[in-house]
Amino acid sequence: MRFLFRRWTALLGFLFIAVLLITAAAAPVITPVSPQAMNPAEKLSPPSGLYRFGTDNFGRDVFSRVVHGARTSLIGGGGVVLFATALGVLAGAAAGYFRRIEPYLMRLIDVMMAFPPLLLALVLVSILGRGMLNVVVAVGVTYLTRTARVVYALTLRIREEPYIEAAVAGGVSQAAIIARHVLPNMLSPIIVQATFTFAFSLLDLAALDFLGLGIPPAIPSWGNMLSEGRLYLTRAPWLLLFPGACIVLTVLSFNIAGDALRDRLDPRLSRSVEGV
Amino acid sequence: MIAYVVRRLLGMVPSLLLASVIVFSFIHMIPGDPAQMMLGDLATPEQVAALRESMGLDRPVYVQYALWLGGVVRGDLGNSIFFHQPVSEVILDRAETSLFLAVMSIVLVIAIGIPVGVISAVRHNSGLDQCVSAASMFFASIPTFWLGLNFMALFSVALGWFPTSGFPSVLKSGDWSNLRYLVLPAVTLAAPNSALIVRLTRAGMLDIANADYVRTARAKGLSDFTVNVRHVFRNSLIAVVSALGFTFVALVAGTVVTETVFSLPGVGRLVVESLLRRDYPTIQGIILVVAFLYMFINLLVDLSFALLDPRIRYS
């Protein structure tokens, strides 16, 4: 029963992600109106035939902005995942494998964890300036530490495995051991962690936009739309409904996908990789 | 035990120093002239020079750090550029709102998260468990600010049950009914964190449920209730407490967003306002306090492990 439940929710999750990818890729084709085109005559009009999700305070098409926002979200989340995973794996594996730098590196990572991710990201964006790349780096830095911790723990465990001892005893070089034994055994948990990183970074990216310290307002993103739509909470609830629902569905789908991947790829490690 | 506490406190010193270095370096990561950037384009060169002088920006970096750290140790976090007031006073002014909000949410998180997680684990794989899992997954996927806006639209605007925004001080007016202003924000803040605690409590319970000593307890003839409370839950408390310590970070981040949504005069909103005003001394002060608080809470969590687990107590 539970398995069935999990299966079809997992299916829905992956399905939604697929739809999202296609939508983002085909954004200009799908949307009849440009996301930037303003039509003051029809501002704040409710959902209708032409404007399926209504219009905002500048008379821009909410549907078109939501679809283009999917692009922004996927690029943003993807960027964070790439950044955090690449550097996190490097830092974690280095700390786990090289005894000499281990205490310093892990102490630094622990201290970094003392800063709430959103707070750290806010400060970094404020220093670096608003902009897609800066936002991705700022949020990426905050997730780097979590990936590093997971990879560090995995490296420690794998390092003790008998097959590593066997390889060392057999005279295999360090580099070859890392490349051929350590990394492949970490792949599944890293993929799972990356999926959760994607899900949670979307929430942070949206929060940055909402607080006015994220992606520049000119770029349509779900967070920016909510930030602007907030003023019309009662007059034009569709401004909040659609982008908000998109964030929830996307994050939910990636969380479900992460859970499914974790169960599937590595039930043994399912406890050590926590989606938080 | 006392020796253990002292050892842990001493062990924190390098972390505190490292955190202070990171916080201190924020200002120096600003491209160009920080003084100019903080005062904006409208400032006269004299004003900029005066600020640079007062912040000691013209001295070597290590001297600046030493002076700043010396101040921090004495409780002096510098002066706010916007308020022309010591940062510590600015933070204290705003602390009431944030503390009330944090306490109310953490109470909600504990009161909801732990019992629901326990019941879900005990009724493992039941329909109830599946509903709880689905709900906790859902609430962990909602942006806090969107949830807050929806609550506001529903309970404040449409139903009129709660005030929409602001928070008149309880301590100054002595009017405890003002706490109603914080009900919606606290629920908003508690929702995703409760979801997290539900998941971690449930996972912790299920981990323990298969332990050999739980089987021993059943073999003794203990009832299910006794086994679940005295053996399973008691042993999963360690996981739950460490999760609660972990929630602190999420709570602080959530405070920033929630206070902004509900226009509450708290430290979280002060962060956002100060960032938009480029009032970096205030930001530095707040972040340093938050990081220190986090480390202190982590220490408390570790110490509580010693209370919860005799194996740690005796080593």
Added chain:
Amino acid sequence: MNSLLSIEDLRVSIRGLFPGTDRIYPVDGVSLTVASGETLGLVGESGCGKSMTSMAIMGLLPRPGGRVERGRIVFRGQDLAGEDMLKIRGRDISMIFQDPMTSLNPVYTVGEQIVEAIRAHEPGASRGETRARVVSMLGKVGIPSPEKRFDAYPHLLSGGMRQRVMIAMALILHPGLLIADEPTTALDVTIQAQILYLMADLRREMGMSVLLITHNMGLVAENADRVAVMYAGRIVEQAPTSELFRAPSHPYTRGLLDSIPRMTDQGALDPDGRLNAIPGMVPPLYALPGGCKFAPRCQSRTERCDSEEPKLFGLANGHSVRCWLFADGGDRRV
């Protein structure tokens, strides 16, 4: 025979671990009896259903998913299916487990954990009296300075001491039957002997019966009055211990005994004694062969073995064997 426990045609099922797989039957058609004061050795490889049998007796089959499909478990003349197992467990039937390191809860003192067993069955017992009983029991199982050890946490005790604590916990209410599931497997060899002597002493002293579950034939030879050998959820051979070791009959039993190194009378390793492993592997429960479950690994198998499962055939001297070689009570071994 005055039987304390008798199991009649027990069939236990648990739900398959993966979706789509049917229920599997770790115990299928097991009948056995334990007489008063007797030690019955239940022997088999891991996964043969011996532990699942003990869990069925205790009413502790995995939940959800585990259930008794067929058969009865009768204890002191009462069918346990109709009894409140909470009252029976720990008081009339107790159990000790393989790994004393993990079988005690790390957060309570050993004394508290034994007191719990008393509390569960005698809610009115006074504190002082309970403590005195526990301390005296700890002394009885050979724990030095029991008054002090009462307040010790399990992690401060050695493995042997912890197993003594487990025995004290199991025997505190003088149960009629003790189920010992691999009680010495996790212990050092020297400690194993001590624990077995202790169990034998206490059994005589308290007049209880023991169901000794193990994979170790040597352990059974020294400690059991009778032996039941299990394979793939079935009992394949049952006999008094001396009879079984004198004339092991089922090809599986013979295989098990052949895989133990034998000593000569002088105490040296027997140079002629062949050390033979049984070929093949234990079949998984979800893919059992149709006829005799041991047939694929059996060197004496015939066509009949593949098509039809043998019954348990009775031989002389209380010996019974589930093998076609003994279909008419005789021995047709080649």
